Amino acid sequence: MIHVLSSTPSILNQFIAEIRDAEIQRDKMRFRKNLERLGTIFASSISARLTYEMKEVITPLGIAVVPVLQEYPVLATILRAGLPFHQGLLHFFDKSDNAFISAFRKHHKDGSFSIHIEYASVTDIENKVVILSDTMLASGSSMVLAYRELISHGKPKHTHIAAVLASVEGLEYIKKHLDQQDITIWVGVIDEELTAQSYIVPGLGDAGDLAYGIKH
Amino acid sequence: MIHVLSSTPSILNQFIAEIRDAEIQRDKMRFRKNLERLGTIFASSISARLTYEMKEVITPLGIAVVPVLQEYPVLATILRAGLPFHQGLLHFFDKSDNAFISAFRKHHKDGSFSIHIEYASVTDIENKVVILSDTMLASGSSMVLAYRELISHGKPKHTHIAAVLASVEGLEYIKKHLDQQDITIWVGVIDEELTAQSYIVPGLGDAGDLAYGIKH
Amino acid sequence: MIHVLSSTPSILNQFIAEIRDAEIQRDKMRFRKNLERLGTIFASSISARLTYEMKEVITPLGIAVVPVLQEYPVLATILRAGLPFHQGLLHFFDKSDNAFISAFRKHHKDGSFSIHIEYASVTDIENKVVILSDTMLASGSSMVLAYRELISHGKPKHTHIAAVLASVEGLEYIKKHLDQQDITIWVGVIDEELTAQSYIVPGLGDAGDLAYGIKH
Amino acid sequence: MIHVLSSTPSILNQFIAEIRDAEIQRDKMRFRKNLERLGTIFASSISARLTYEMKEVITPLGIAVVPVLQEYPVLATILRAGLPFHQGLLHFFDKSDNAFISAFRKHHKDGSFSIHIEYASVTDIENKVVILSDTMLASGSSMVLAYRELISHGKPKHTHIAAVLASVEGLEYIKKHLDQQDITIWVGVIDEELTAQSYIVPGLGDAGDLAYGIKH
Numbered sequence: 089m090i091h092v093l094s095s096t097p098s099i100l101n102q103f104i105a106e107i108r109d110a111e112i113q114r115d116k117m118r119f120r121k122n123l124e125r126l127g128t129i130f131a132s133s134i135s136a137r138l139t140y141e142m143k144e145v146i147t148p149l150g151i152a153v154v155p156v157l158q159e160y161p162v163l164a165t166i167l168r169a170g171l172p173f174h175q176g177l178l179h180f181f182d183k184s185d186n187a188f189i190s191a192f193r194k195h196h197k198d199g200s201f202s203i204h205i206e207y208a209s210v211t212d213i214e215n216k217v218v219i220l221s222d223t224m225l226a227s228g229s230s231m232v233l234a235y236r237e238l239i240s241h242g243k244p245k246h247t248h249i250a251a252v253l254a255s256v257e258g259l260e261y262i263k264k265h266l267d268q269q270d271i272t273i274w275v276g277v278i279d280e281e282l283t284a285q286s287y288i289v290p291g292l293g294d295a296g297d298l299a300y301g302i303k304h
Numbered sequence: 305m306i307h308v309l310s311s312t313p314s315i316l317n318q319f320i321a322e323i324r325d326a327e328i329q330r331d332k333m334r335f336r337k338n339l340e341r342l343g344t345i346f347a348s349s350i351s352a353r354l355t356y357e358m359k360e361v362i363t364p365l366g367i368a369v370v371p372v373l374q375e376y377p378v379l380a381t382i383l384r385a386g387l388p389f390h391q392g393l394l395h396f397f398d399k400s401d402n403a404f405i406s407a408f409r410k411h412h413k414d415g416s417f418s419i420h421i422e423y424a425s426v427t428d429i430e431n432k433v434v435i436l437s438d439t440m441l442a443s444g445s446s447m448v449l450a451y452r453e454l455i456s457h458g459k460p461k462h463t464h465i466a467a468v469l470a471s472v473e474g475l476e477y478i479k480k481h482l483d484q485q486d487i488t489i490w491v492g493v494i495d496e497e498l499t500a501q502s503y504i505v506p507g508l509g510d511a512g513d514l515a516y517g518i519k520h
Numbered sequence: 521m522i523h524v525l526s527s528t529p530s531i532l533n534q535f536i537a538e539i540r541d542a543e544i545q546r547d548k549m550r551f552r553k554n555l556e557r558l559g560t561i562f563a564s565s566i567s568a569r570l571t572y573e574m575k576e577v578i579t580p581l582g583i584a585v586v587p588v589l590q591e592y593p594v595l596a597t598i599l600r601a602g603l604p605f606h607q608g609l610l611h612f613f614d615k616s617d618n619a620f621i622s623a624f625r626k627h628h629k630d631g632s633f634s635i636h637i638e639y640a641s642v643t644d645i646e647n648k649v650v651i652l653s654d655t656m657l658a659s660g661s662s663m664v665l666a667y668r669e670l671i672s673h674g675k676p677k678h679t680h681i682a683a684v685l686a687s688v689e690g691l692e693y694i695k696k697h698l699d700q701q702d703i704t705i706w707v708g709v710i711d712e713e714l715t716a717q718s719y720i721v722p723g724l725g726d727a728g729d730l731a732y733g734i735k736h
Numbered sequence: 737m738i739h740v741l742s743s744t745p746s747i748l749n750q751f752i753a754e755i756r757d758a759e760i761q762r763d764k765m766r767f768r769k770n771l772e773r774l775g776t777i778f779a780s781s782i783s784a785r786l787t788y789e790m791k792e793v794i795t796p797l798g799i800a801v802v803p804v805l806q807e808y809p810v811l812a813t814i815l816r817a818g819l820p821f822h823q824g825l826l827h828f829f830d831k832s833d834n835a836f837i838s839a840f841r842k843h844h845k846d847g848s849f850s851i852h853i854e855y856a857s858v859t860d861i862e863n864k865v866v867i868l869s870d871t872m873l874a875s876g877s878s879m880v881l882a883y884r885e886l887i888s889h890g891k892p893k894h895t896h897i898a899a900v901l902a903s904v905e906g907l908e909y910i911k912k913h914l915d916q917q918d919i920t921i922w923v924g925v926i927d928e929e930l931t932a933q934s935y936i937v938p939g940l941g942d943a944g945d946l947a948y949g950i951k952h
Contacts, residue, residue, distance in 0.1 A: 094371075099351035099396055101371040108363045108370065117550070117830035125396060128341070129348055135315035147324045150506030152495075154324065155310075155317040162949075167815070168836050168857050175823070180315055180341060182765035185949025188816050190838070190855045207838045207855035209816050211949035241952050279368075290366030301810075301833025301859035304889050333614035333766070378733075383599070384620050384641050391607075398549035401733025404600050406622070406639045423622045423639035425600050427733035457736050517594075517617025517643035520673050526803075531783035531828055533803040540795045540802065557776070557828060564777055567747035579756045582938030584927075586756065587742075587749040612747055612773060711800075722798030 089268075090259065093133060094277040100129050104252065104276050108292045120172040120299050123223060123252065127176015130250050130274055134161075134219060135180070137248070137272065160184040161217040161248070166191055166234050167207065169296035170222040173252060177221060185211035187218075189237055191230035201286075203229045205237045214242035223295040225251035225275065227286040228261030235266060244270075252276040255288045305484075306475065309349060310493040316345050320468065320492050324508045336388040336515050339439060339468065343392015346466050346490055350377075350435060351396070353464070353488065376400040377433040377464070382407055382450050383423070385512035386438040389468060393437060401427035403434075405453055407446035417502075419445045421453045430458035439511040441467035441491065443502040444477030451482060460486075468492040471504045521700075522691060525565060526709040532561050536684065536708050540724045552604040552731050555655060555684065559608015562682050562706055566593075566651060567612070569680070569704065592616040593649040593680070598623055598666050599639070601728035602654040605684060609653060617643035619650075621669055623662035633718075635661045637669045646674035655727040657683035657707065659718040660693030667698060676702075684708040687720045737916075738907060741781060742925040748777050752900065752924050756940045768820040768947050771871060771900065775824015778898050778922055782809075782867060783828070785896070785920065808832040809865040809896070814839055814882050815855065817944035818870040821900060825869060833859035835866075837885055839878035849934075851877045853885045862890035871943040873899035873923065875934040876909030883914060892918075900924040903936045 094101050103122045106112045113119050140155035164187035165174035178184060190207040220238065225231055231249060238244070247270060249262065254275040262273065281289035297303060310317050319338045322328045329335050356371035380403035381390035394400060406423040436454065441447055447465060454460070463486060465478065470491040478489065497505035513519060526533050535554045538544045545551050572587035596619035597606035610616060622639040652670065657663055663681060670676070679702060681694065686707040694705065713721035729735060742749050751770045754760045761767050788803035812835035813822035826832060838855040868886065873879055879897060886892070895918060897910065902923040910921065929937035945951060 097352055097354070097356050097371060099348055099354075099373065101356060102373050105359065105361050105368075105370040105372045108368050109361045110364050111362070113364070115547070115550070117553075118547070121549075125344070128344055132315055132345055132348065136313055138313070138315075140313050140317060143321065145321050145325045145506075146327070147506045148326050148329070148509035149499075149503060150497075152321075152324050152506040154321040154493075155313060156321045157315065157318050167855070168834075171819075186816075188948075190857075192855075207815070207840075209838075209944070209948075210952050212952050277370075281366075283365075287365060290361075290363045290368040293364035296857070300836075300857075304858050304860050331763070331766070333769075334763070337765075383639070384618075387603075402600075404732075406641075408639075423599070423624075425622075425728070425732075426736050428736050512641070516620075516641075520642050520644050529784055529786070529788050529803060531780055531786075531805065533788060534805050537791065537793050537800075537802040537804045540800050541793045542796050543794070545796070560773070560776055561780055564747055564780065568745055570745070570747075572745050572749060575753065577753050577757045577938075578759070579938045580758050580761070580941035581931075581935055582929075584753075584756050584938040586753040586925075587745060588753045589747065589750050709802075713798075715797075719797055722793075722795045722800040725796035 090273040090275065091133065092275055092278060093129065100126065100276060107252070108290065110293070113293070113298050116299065123172035123299065124176035124179065126252050126276060127173045127221070128180050130221070131177045131180035134248050134250065134274060138217060159216070161219050162187060162211060162213050164189060164210070164218055164220045164234070164238055166222040166230055168300055169224065172299050173221050173223050177219060187211055187213070187238065189234045191233055203233055205233050208237050210238065210241045212242060213238060213244050215245050218244040218247045219250055220247055221250040223252050224288060224291070225254035225258040225262070226282060226288050228258035231262060232265045247271045248274060250274045253288055253291055254278050255282040256280055257282045306489040306491065307349065308491055308494060309345065316342065316492060323468070324506065326509070329509070329514050332515065339388035339515065340392035340395065342468050342492060343389045343437070344396050346437070347393045347396035350464050350466065350490055354433065375432070377435045378403060378427060378429050380405060380426070380434055380436045380450070380454055382438040382446055384516055385440065388515050389437050389439045393435060403427055403429070403454065405450045407449055419449055421449050424453050426454065426457045428458060429454060429460050431461050434460040434463045435466055436463055437466040439468050440504060440507070441470035441474040441478070442498060442504050444474035447474070447478060448481045463487045464490060466490045469504055469507055470494050471498040472496055473498045522705040522707065523565065524707055524710060525561065532558065532708060539684070540722065542725070545725070545730050548731065555604035555731065556608035556611065558684050558708060559605045559653070560612050562653070563609045563612035566680050566682065566706055570649060591648070593651050594619060594643060594645050596621065596642070596650055596652045596666070596670055598654040598662055600732055601656065604731050605653050605655050609651060619643055619645070619670065621666045623665055635665055637665050640669050642670065642673045644674060645670060645676050647677050650676040650679045651682055652679055653682040655684050656720060656723070657686035657690040657694070658714060658720050660690035663690070663694060664697045679703045680706060682706045685720055685723060686710050687714040688712055689714045738921040738923065739781065740923055740926060741777065748774065748924060755900070756938065758941070761941070761946050764947065771820035771947065772824035772827065774900050774924060775821045775869070776828050778869070779825045779828035782896050782898065782922060786865060807864070809867050810835060810859060810861050812837060812858070812866055812868045812882070812886055814870040814878055816948055817872065820947050821869050821871050825867060835859055835861070835886065837882045839881055851881055853881050856885050858886065858889045860890060861886060861892050863893050866892040866895045867898055868895055869898040871900050872936060872939070873902035873906040873910070874930060874936050876906035879910060880913045895919045896922060898922045901936055901939055902926050903930040904928055905930045
């Protein structure tokens, strides 16, 4: 199941417009802030699918019986481009455990590249709900590799895959390689085109470079 | 029309549970942070009712035609208890103009009190969409007075009234005194009881004192 | 005693340069953010004059004897322009109680104006250290009035007066009207000129309008 | 040269006390927030050693000649424990480029371990000022390895090494392995003891686990 958050009007569209805009991108602080704000909106949307339990809370004036999260999801993200988006998710799910995974594009002499996992710092995910996030879902191969790395550490109860911008091709790739029963996909917006170098068009460029500087 | 944001499960319920909890309230930073987080959720919800227009955005790789806010709402709040909630609204509507209004409880010798407007710093609201926010909507009289103060400065296109906690009685008061066509009400949760001193029960106590210290 | 924080090189100068710059001011979010960052720098500087006591802290691996704040200062600010700067102070002094005071310029027919206190929400300040902050210290009369309003609620142990931009004339006015033993002054930078309308030149314009929109 | 920021009284000591405190550590949000606040204090302190140039800034009311940063330092950090501290540095140096390096403890059968670099995402550092940060400087070997990884990408003009908590032994290790002319060291506080497992005592425990959850 794919949820496209821009399909209804909301301030999320404003934030996406700003991160796409080459002029506004020159302010790296605003670029990162927009990804953080988007992260909180995704957190809020995904939180509708989590499990709550009723709890008695003692207020200064009485007792309230209110729903609280039964357990916090584990927040996994892909380095480095996923970090500002992850910050937003963590801002809302402040008690969550976290996992960081790095995916690396290895460029070959013929101009092609393959993606490898280099680094994975993963907390216990066995039987947990996981939110696996990245800013961009381009070819989809980083996300699939990260997911496989994750499940080598344990079997999640369910995984929500979250990306601000996704390509049609990337979504197809995910659907082809991951079992639909295990995952739910949340994206901000879907772009049609993917270049041979796996850049989403019109997209926004390289999210990692825009947030943190051009990689050497 | 009244929107009750806690009527569907989401992380908003967790934040409301925490601001109610007398134990968790001891951490003033978390109390304010929760109100800010709630402010961003309200901003996101209310933003679904704002007007967007399509705009061409030049990305580093192409042109995207995307919806952006046609105009930002004016954010009005009631001092001092409304400030942390307002911070959250402003965090999302970062280009908005703002209005600050202070309402004052004048206590009479017989134990009753009346509410007066002392201070109003208001930007141009003529024909603008306004979000008038306060953390609590108890008796409703501060909100109605603040609204009247606002419209003495101009006629808004529409006003969204936002409060984290509301009493049944307060909502009735608003409906009785304000024209339903001019306003839309957004609340986090509705509590049944209102004490003679206009405290919501079970509520959370005095939001201003909890955020900023006991007023002398 | 007057501490001028820009007298030594530091990132504070960068933030002050940005809030002065008419082009950068167009981004209200960055304008407010810069005032918040400046607030944290002032908090850090002023904190060197507060009192600490040694406390045993139990870490997961042992016991550390460390200095902690003996008591948090009360943070008082002047509405509305002081709010973003106050946010920064509160970000560091997160357990502090707070006071909000509004000063109002009453314009007379002859073009002159006088400043009045309209609103004061003050916590207990008796025998407390107080930090009274405003973004601008122009003529100095708002600050002096706010100080007098404050001390009508109790006698502070000591008051730190903090302003990002100050005029020579405003500092003279403070020195003339307040007892030097009761206060310590902290400013970011001192500008020479003050216009007849009490604007600091070159200054930065109207801090309240830049943060929150032009007052109606 | 080693700067120990806790050697003079300031709110920094309060933040360090809180991150050490096993009880307060239970609030992961506050733990991360304290590291972020410490990051901004370090940024401010280190910024005194950066180079500024005078620039004409056009304010709404005149022209101010003010010092601005000549260039932003590159912010390098060690994953994952360095991230919240790095967030604070980045909050102040918002235009900086960034580098992320992961160091990995490989445990051997005899109970010993060695540290390896797994992942490095590095921007151009040639002739740049670099701030290389980590929350803890325990044995010092991660920091030395990260530094060597960094300089394999270019030769920095100068490197500031920043850590909230350092051990005497770790500082000795740095001094022994790195050329003192190339680096300046900034630490919050120095603890005497280092366990055989390279934990600082009394320290604070494992900063990565406390911020992000126990690594699987």
